[in-house]
Amino acid sequence: RKRTRKKSADAEPSGALSLPIALGLAGAGVVLVVAALQLVPLPPSALGLVNPTLAEFQRFALAPLGLERWRPASMDPPATWVGLSRFLALITLALVTFEVARVPALRRALTAVLALSGVAVAVVGFGHWLAGAETLFGVHRFTAALNLITPFGNTNHLAAFLSLTATLALGLATSAKERDVMLGWGVAAAVCALGVVLSLSRGGILTFALTWGAAVGVLLMGRMGGFVRAVPLLVVGLVLILVTALALEPLLERLSTVATLEKLRATKVELWPMFWTGVLAHWRLGMGLNAFELGFPRFHTQQLDVTFTHPENIALQWAADLGLPAALLVAALSIAAWLTAFRGRGEDRLGRLVLLGLAGVVLHDLFDFSLALNGLGPAVAVCVGLGLAGPRAHRVPRVRALALGSGLLAVLALPNGFPSHRTSEAAMVYGTPAALQRTIALAIADRHPASWMPHSLMAHAAANQGDPAQALEWVNRLLFLRPGDARAHVAAGYALLRLGRTRWALAEFKQALAARDYTGLELALNAAAQSSDWGRLVVDSPEFVEVAYSRLRDRPDWARQCLTAAASVGGEATRAAALTLLATLEQQAGRPSHALVLLDQLADEHRGGTQTALLRAQVLGALGRTLEAKELLERMVVAAPYDVPIALALSRLLHNAGMVSEAREALQRVLPFVSLQNARASLYGELAGLFEAERSWAKAMEAYETAARLEPTTPGWHYRLATLHERGGAYHAAAEAVRAARRLEVTADGVAQADRWLGRLEQRPVGGH
Numbered sequence: 168r169k170r171t172r173k174k175s176a177d178a179e180p181s182g183a184l185s186l187p188i189a190l191g192l193a194g195a196g197v198v199l200v201v202a203a204l205q206l207v208p209l210p211p212s213a214l215g216l217v218n219p220t221l222a223e224f225q226r227f228a229l230a231p232l233g234l235e236r237w238r239p240a241s242m243d244p245p246a247t248w249v250g251l252s253r254f255l256a257l258i259t260l261a262l263v264t265f266e267v268a269r270v271p272a273l274r275r276a277l278t279a280v281l282a283l284s285g286v287a288v289a290v291v292g293f294g295h296w297l298a299g300a301e302t303l304f305g306v307h308r309f310t311a312a313l314n315l316i317t318p319f320g321n322t323n324h325l326a327a328f329l330s331l332t333a334t335l336a337l338g339l340a341t342s343a344k345e346r347d348v349m350l351g352w353g354v355a356a357a358v359c360a361l362g363v364v365l366s367l368s369r370g371g372i373l374t375f376a377l378t379w380g381a382a383v384g385v386l387l388m389g390r391m392g393g394f395v396r397a398v399p400l401l402v403v404g405l406v407l408i409l410v411t412a413l414a415l416e417p418l419l420e421r422l423s424t425v426a427t428l429e430k431l432r433a434t435k436v437e438l439w440p441m442f443w444t445g446v447l448a449h450w451r452l453g454m455g456l457n458a459f460e461l462g463f464p465r466f467h468t469q470q471l472d473v474t475f476t477h478p479e480n481i482a483l484q485w486a487a488d489l490g491l492p493a494a495l496l497v498a499a500l501s502i503a504a505w506l507t508a509f510r511g512r513g514e515d516r517l518g519r520l521v522l523l524g525l526a527g528v529v530l531h532d533l534f535d536f537s538l539a540l541n542g543l544g545p546a547v548a549v550c551v552g553l554g555l556a557g558p559r560a561h562r563v564p565r566v567r568a569l570a571l572g573s574g575l576l577a578v579l580a581l582p583n584g585f586p587s588h589r590t591s592e593a594a595m596v597y598g599t600p601a602a603l604q605r606t607i608a609l610a611i612a613d614r615h616p617a618s619w620m621p622h623s624l625m626a627h628a629a630a631n632q633g634d635p636a637q638a639l640e641w642v643n644r645l646l647f648l649r650p651g652d653a654r655a656h657v658a659a660g661y662a663l664l665r666l667g668r669t670r671w672a673l674a675e676f677k678q679a680l681a682a683r684d685y686t687g688l689e690l691a692l693n694a695a696a697q698s699s700d701w702g703r704l705v706v707d708s709p710e711f712v713e714v715a716y717s718r719l720r721d722r723p724d725w726a727r728q729c730l731t732a733a734a735s736v737g738g739e740a741t742r743a744a745a746l747t748l749l750a751t752l753e754q755q756a757g758r759p760s761h762a763l764v765l766l767d768q769l770a771d772e773h774r775g776g777t778q779t780a781l782l783r784a785q786v787l788g789a790l791g792r793t794l795e796a797k798e799l800l801e802r803m804v805v806a807a808p809y810d811v812p813i814a815l816a817l818s819r820l821l822h823n824a825g826m827v828s829e830a831r832e833a834l835q836r837v838l839p840f841v842s843l844q845n846a847r848a849s850l851y852g853e854l855a856g857l858f859e860a861e862r863s864w865a866k867a868m869e870a871y872e873t874a875a876r877l878e879p880t881t882p883g884w885h886y887r888l889a890t891l892h893e894r895g896g897a898y899h900a901a902a903e904a905v906r907a908a909r910r911l912e913v914t915a916d917g918v919a920q921a922d923r924w925l926g927r928l929e930q931r932p933v934g935g936h
Contacts, residue, residue, distance in 0.1 A: 187511065188555050190504035190673040192569075194497045195258050200250045201493045202456045206244060208237040217452040218242075220465065221616060228622075234613045241455025242462035242617040249584030250488070255577035257548040262570035274556055278335050278517065279289055281546055282525025286333020286355050290327070292317040294881035298367065307895030314367045319542055325369020326363050327537035333359030333525045333548060334378055338520030341386055368810040370534040377730075378527030385519050396767065396831075435479050435534055441469055442478040446486045452488035459587060461617035462487070464649040471651045471682060477536035481529060484536060522554045588615040595624045601633060619648040635662035653684035660687055669694055673703040680706045685714055693717060696725045697897025701732035709744040712737070716748045725753055743773035750782060777803070781816050793824045804833070809840040822857060831857040848877035852884065859891075867891060875907075882908035882917070888925070900932040 204217075215222035218240040229235060235600045268274035277923040292315030300316060302308045309320045316544035319325035333356050363375045407486035445454070445466035454462030467475065478484050485494035505522060512518040528538065528547055529683035537543045591611045597605060608621035622645040629638035642659045645652055656679040663672035676691035692715065695704040704800070705711070713731050719726035727749065746765050753762035763786050766779070771780065780803055787796035800817040807813055821830035834854050841847050855870035868891050875884035885908035892901035902925055909921035 180244060187504045188510035190500050190507065191555060194500035194504065195254075197497050197500070198489065199251070200455070201452065201489045201545045202247060202254070205241040205247055205452060205455045206239050208239055210237050211235075214238055214240060218449065224616065224647060227647060229612065229616060230610060231640075232607065232612065234616075236556065238616065239455075240452050241458050242449075243455055243458040243460070243588060243615050244583045245587060245614065246457045246461070247455040247584075248509060248580050249587070252457075252577045252580045252581040252584065253544070254456070255580065256572045257544055259570050259574040260545055260548040261555075262566055262573065264549045265556050266566050267313070268553055268556030268568065275339070275517070276547060278339060278521065278553055281549060282336040282352070282355055285329050285336070285359045285362075288317050288319065288332075289315075289358050291327055292325070292362055292365070303857055305400075313363065314356060315365050315640040321537075321540070322366050323371055323531075323535040324537045324540050325540060326366040326368035326375070327528055327531045327535065328543050328546065329359045329362040329366070329530055330375040330378060330531065331543070331550065333363060334382060334524035334527060335522055335550070337382055338517040338524075341520070342517040368696045370531055374527050376532040377530065378523055378749075381526070382520055382523050385523065386516065400638075425596065434733070437712065439478075439480060439483065440467060442475075442480065442483045442487070446478075446483055446491070446834050449487065453486070453488050453493070454902070456488045458617070459484070459487050459620075461615060464617075464619055464651075465647070465742040467649065467651050471653065474879060477539050477790055479536045480534075481532035484532075484539065505554075518554065518556075521550050523834070525550050525554060548803040550797065553845070557884070570880070586622075588618045591615060592620040595621060601628065604628060612636060617648060619645055619652065622648065623652065623654060623658075626655060627661075630658040630661035630665070637664040638662035651682065653682035654686065655681040656682075656686040657684060660691065664690070664694060670700065672701060673700060674700070677704050677706060677911060680704070681708070688714065688718060692725065696728070698723075699728070701729050702736055705729065705736055706731045707737040707741050709740050712741055712744040712748065723756070724867050727752055739770060739773075743769055747773075747779050747782065750786070754782065754786055754789065756900055759786045765792065777810070778809075781812060784816055784820065788820050790822065797819055797824075809837060811837055811841060811846060811850070811888065815850075817851065818857070822860065827857055827860045831861070848881070848884070851877065852887070855887070864891060864895060880911055882911040882921075885911070893928065898928050902928040 180378065209217070209719065212223065214225070214237075221238065221242060223239065225235065225238060239247075264277060268277060294300075295316040303316050303318065310321070313322060314321070315322075316793045317325055319328065336352050336356035336359055338354060338726065340349050341348040343352060345736070360375065360379070362837070363371055366372075370447065399808040433811060442463070442536060445463050448466065449462065459478065460474065463475055463478075478487055482494070484498060488494075489497065497577070505526065509519060509522050512522070525547065528543065531539050538547060552707065571927070590617065591614065595607050595611070601606070605625065608625050609616055613619040623642050626638050626641035626645055638658060639662050642655050642662070645655045645658075649655070656675045660672045660675040660679065663669075663675060673691065673695060676687050676694075679687060680691070691704055695701050700853070712730065715729050715733075716726055719729060730745040730749045730752070734749065737745065746768055746838035750762040753759070762782075766774075766783050766786065774783075780799060784796040784799045789798070795819060797817070800813060800820060803810070804817060805812045814833050815918070818830040818833040819826070821833060831854065834850055834857070838847070838850055841850060851870045853872040854876065855867045858864075858870060866886060871884050871888040871891065873890065876880070878884065885904045889901040889904035889908070892898070892904060905921055905924050909918060909925070912918045912921060
């Protein structure tokens with residue numbers, strides 16, 4: 168005790184780090200207070216002040232269902248309980264790390280453990296990469312395409328973790344006293360850095376480069392003299408050169424994904440205004456800690472086929488979770504704590520680089536949500552404890568008590584978060600008795616008020632087999648929570664058809680089709696045909712025109728009516744698609760003159776497409792205007808000499824016109840450029856037919872044999888070869904070809920047909936071998 172109290176020249180002044188610790192604890196306290204307020208049940212009047220969206224939904228939807236009661240302000244209270252428990256656990260981890268890191272040796276050991284964990288993850292990724300593996304340890308296959316397969320199933324998450332551990336390893340290298348230790352940690356830093364680049368995460372690589380650039384600046388300002396002390400800087404420079412050389416080509420490929428304005432619209436930055444709309448609607452107290460997944464769908468207007476669990480931006484994340492005032496306060500306290508701690512590090516290179524690693528993680532989270540995932544969160548909590556702990560022994564009162572209290576509260580809070588909304592929604596399955604299904608739906612809506620899934624399932628169940636009027640009520644509730652839900656409009660369409668409101672049903676189906684949901688298309692097309700009201704259903708979209716035509720192909724009258732409506736009410740692109748398909752129908756019906764009139768109505772910019780030009784050539788050929796068709800196809804061949812459909816169309820046109828040798832030459836020109844075996848087989852079959860037209864029987868047989876070798880499981884080529892042999896009187900060879908085809912037949916009719924052919928051949932006299 169006397170030794171502990173003795174003041175030495177190297178001892179850190181008492182309370183030197185009290186300010187950053189106090190600021191950090193104040194920021195954590197703000198989060199805890201806001202989360203607690205979000206979980207307190209409020210009367211409707213108070214709820215309307217802090218969360219008007221939830222209060223309005225309670226008046227509109229929950230109260231009529233008998234679910235009116237005092238409710239917490241969180242859009243998903245169980246998720247907020249889980250988020251609160253997780254945050255308390257991370258606080259506990261940071262406080263425990265802070266207390267342990269009072270001992271310099273343990274502080275360095277904890278940093279080394281984190282750095283080595285990054286090395287281990289990177290080595291796992293390198294091993295899978297070099298082995299060409301597609302599954303993790305041969306067991307698990309990730310749904311996303313990953314360049315490095317590691318236990319991190321998300322590229323950005325992996326890059327953020329490795330960037331942090333690389334910076335920690337760099338800090339250990341620069342603060343080491345022995346040359347061997349310094350070089351060892353330099354290699355570890357390089358391994359993690361290489362893992363960042365090979366992850367091909369654009370945001371991760373950028374923030375990593377900025378973090379290490381700042382680290383170099385800090386090290387230079389520390390006046391590192393001598394070659395030995397400069398080794399880490401050399402490692403940094405060599406790593407940056409190496410990783411740039413390795414990653415240049417794949418990085419350029421990744422950057423090409425945002426090379427056009429059209430592709431840029433799909434990037435994360437473009438989604439920020441949409442997320443900001445949701446944040447503004449909950450600016451007072453937020454959607455609830457960890458409640459973004461259920462709180463956001465009301466404002467979801469882009470990429471409707473994606474479920475956003477986080478806004479992928481740390482500023483928007485805090486604002487959505489805590490509200491704008493609390494988020495700004497927490498951000499200010501966090502920045503102040505970081506700056507104060509960074510200034511207090513003095514010559515402590517390791518401490519400064521730990522804090523720079525934390526800054527890099529936060530910078531990365533401006534374009535991602537790695538901090539919300541469990542792989543990075545604990546590592547960041549440990550780094551927070553390390554960053555606040557000084558290089559020399561010091562003591563802050565009541566840290567152990569705070570750690571024990573936050574850990575206990577985390578354990579107590581966690582059970583309140585189960586079952587989650589996903590677990591609860593899984594209890595609702597189709598086929599459940601209606602009464603039980605309604606009971607389950609009401610229980611989910613009461614526990615997870617912003618969950619749209621029970622309203623969706625009840626709407627579809629009622630629309631298909633229940634009360635259609637009740638289905639519309641469920642649809643209205645669903646559209647309040649998720650206005651962009653296309654399936655809601657499908658359910659409304661079903662219900663309105665059952666109520667005899669065909670025109671309204673078509674309008675609902677049209678909204679679903681405009682959102683590219685084609686699940687109700689068959690019923691919608693039937694309803695439009697029965698009511699002859701195609702204009703109320705047609706969507707101004709070339710994609711809709713093509714999908715509708717594919718469904719109506721067997722009903723040419725309905726297809727013609729639908730396409731005519733699309734050509735008259737759609738935009739220029741939709742009109743062009745409709746006219747082209749109408750011309751196809753006319754050509755198939757044997758009316759090429761009508762088809763040509765339709766094609767002539769196309770604007771110039773829509774006449775140059777390959778399919779349209781091929782159709783026009785086919786129509787001209789059917790009208791006997793072979794020369795025009797030939798000139799059109801030859802111009803296309805010059806523009807695309809390796810295009811098989813164009814060459815095939817030209818060959819058939821020339822064949823029909825009696826120019827067999829020219830037709831054969833058109834096919835032979837394109838044949839060397841076809842690599843797919845089935846495509847080559849088809850071309851050889853076409854070529855064999857041309858040889859037959861020229862009465863070159865040997866060449867025709869050779870072409871059919873080549874096709875059979877390319878497609879060894881197709882019996883048709885053997886049958887054609889057998890026909891040629893039989894025609895030439897080689898009945899034994901024909902029988903062998905039929906037997907080869909019979910072995911490939913998979914249907915009883917095919918086998919019976921082959922047997923009849925064989926019987927006929929066996930009765931022929933042997934000859935012509």
